[in-house]
Amino acid sequence: MSRKGTLFVVTGPSGAGKGTVLGKVFESTDHLYFSVSATTRAPREGEVDGVHYHFITREQFESLIENDRLLEYAEYVNNYYGTPLAPVEEHLAQGDDVVLEIEIQGARKVKARRPDAALVFIAPPSFEELENRLRGRGTESEETILRRMETARRECAGMEDFEYIVLNDRVEDAACELKSIITAYRCRRENRDFSLN
């Protein structure tokens, strides 16, 4: 029997650098599938269907909910966001590891449903640094920054519930830590697919 993959759920507050860290990890890791979320919101400029999101209708989304075809979902500002179950299960069955990059409440829902998932929290080195990063973008109003910082403080208070914490001070170090977590899972006996002869 061949090995099944591991589901890695990567979460953390906005501004912690999840996307950048994951980008580095994907550059150098094979057999790793990035789960693309589905949403009912309209594509923004430059967003590609099937790459950034699966853009679907409200009717299609509600049909996925009714048929239990989502690993988790949530509704924000009248739009649905969720993780389609089928591609995740297919890749795991093929022996690929799967990465979900989702927000913290979604991560908890996945863990409740799939206790064998590995939860990784990517944390900023400090709240001061997080605030610098949000301001550095130069795209957000003062009010938005303050609201995001409040959210980040609340979210980071919950990081004690997660199994792995990766501190994103230098992105290369954080990527190395995340990749090590994935490699260590692949070295687990139950994930090893060989017999000596």
Next chain:
Amino acid sequence: MSRKGTLFVVTGPSGAGKGTVLGKVFESTDHLYFSVSATTRAPREGEVDGVHYHFITREQFESLIENDRLLEYAEYVNNYYGTPLAPVEEHLAQGDDVVLEIEIQGARKVKARRPDAALVFIAPPSFEELENRLRGRGTESEETILRRMETARRECAGMEDFEYIVLNDRVEDAACELKSIITAYRCRRENRDFSLN
């Protein structure tokens, strides 16, 4: 409160390359302490007390046994071999990770006594390759090689009981896997020693 280290027990059949893999890992990993075994056998040429072994008398060894100061021990061909508990505990308390390189029965004893220890089995890529390596040394008689191969087959049959399996095909890859296992433990929430501010 500061973090406690993790105890890594590295085992595998003779000829699997445990020492070479560990040498590579120690080159590039700080806060990692290598546990030196105690023995009552006489030093061989080139062996340094406190580096290769702690060379002690039979009387000293039996006093360690009586006072429960050994993590595990065994007797082979009239000589004792064992792991002194004190330096292991001191380094773990300081937050260093500790590596024991011991034979398979010893590894099982350590796990029974310290269920939080991480057991890593270093496996040769195949029995054929293991036999080539043993012959390649050019120092062993045919009889010894056959006996060692028999032992290795028996030992590898037990590798299913270990938590992590590192396949030593290329030593660099094996060292990278072992280092990843150590790094992943360091990323576990309970081993992270920081709070955001």
